[in-house]
Amino acid sequence: MINASHKRSDFIERSMLSALAFLKEATMSEEYANRKGFLQSLDPRFKTISLLAFLLTAVSLKSAVLIGILYGLCLILALLSSVPVRRFLVRTLLFIPLFSICIVLPTLFSLVTPGEPVWSFQVLGVSGILTRPGVDGAVLFVVRIATSVSLVVLLSLTTRYSELLKVLRVLGIPQIFVLTVSMCYRYLYLFATMVENIFTAVKSRVGVVSRQRQGQSIVTWNIANTWNRTTQMSEEVYMAMLSRGYTGEPRLLSEFNAMPKDWVWLLCALIICAGLFYSGHIL
């Protein structure tokens, strides 16, 4: 009974943890982005384009070995950029790639992927055969996903959010959209803090929630309340923007300054991508 009650109160803890995880993640990323390192020293436009080129290469290549080379490069870049490798590995390998391994496990066997057998075994009277296409496909899938996730995480860890959002303009995203994204990101801090405060208050007033319906009622009432606060806030923000001279034509300041080092790095990145594509073609 006590366990069941505790379980039903988990939603409070989980909601608080979700909000805290967001705030922690955002703070931690800014901390790494402010450190001195190789990727941090690059112009954000060149860094983003080069890492996106690596990402496109990783999702296009059909050889696990070649994608593995990109993964190795990603780890070297993390080391050169003062990102702790252990934390980087935990963040990049623990969730999506681990989930992908679980998804891909059945495809190792002849029942799902027929082909040349590489290993057969018998457990509790049940026999299984691992096939070459199954193993190769699973390795390729997991290596590609681990590399893709690592490249994106490397980009977000070594770039300040304000810079990353400005880079969207370079990629041709309309200014109005970029402004909306950047304003939304600022409000996320506020709302995450609001969610944390709401559930801290709920926990301190209600304690253990024993009925499922009561729990659902608390959460949905708070979502509705958050909506009411957000609509009020959007009016206030709009009025504040008007009072500061906003006419519907947003202007973003660009402070980027490309150095010769940025061009050299971009050239190197493109040569690496071209080399990997060429190797993938002749292999």
Added chain:
Amino acid sequence: MHIPDGYLSPATCGVFGAVMIPIWATASKAVQKTLSVRQVPYLAIGAAFSFVIMMFNVPIPGGSSGHAVGGVLVAILLGPWAACIAITVALVIQALLFGDGGITAIGANCFNMAFVLPFVGYYVYKLISSGSPSGSSRRVIAAGAGAYFGICAAALCAGIEFGIQPLLYHTANGQALYSPYGLKVAIPAMVAVHLLVFGWVEVIVTALVVKYLQKQNSVFFEGGRS
């Protein structure tokens, strides 16, 4: 529901990115027409709200808890076109800044969650609630039904996107190059889990939030977007 990088081929990602461009353009025009210069703060805060819904964990039968996507709720509150932009903004932030959902798969993720989910859900809601008074329980049921059909339709689309990968992209010896399961596995896997579990979380959140908003601010449901 968020498709990471590497699950879909670059060609599939490109097709969905291309499909989304006219949808985003139409959404921008529709929103600009109704909101004018008010659109930026309104959409930014709407996007932040759709992001934050996922932080609220709801108790579900069995003693566990889960979070809702909230796409249909946002569509009921903002209208489907504004919801399309608000959810896109939330998905871009999740992909770019938190690595949740792929950057290359952003077109496919937006098609499923920022287009199919809010539009299917919104029109199911409109169909059932049409002609009902603002404080009626039919609107609550309509919101729940819209949320259920919306998320299941989005899951079906994701299942089809996964399922076509091994048919289109494989080596000569049958090795899958991207998502490894065909349509017969991917569609039931994606749809069943949403029909049986996640769909109901969506129903609880959407229906109850609409019910509370009816009580607190029933004017909101009189005319206008909803």
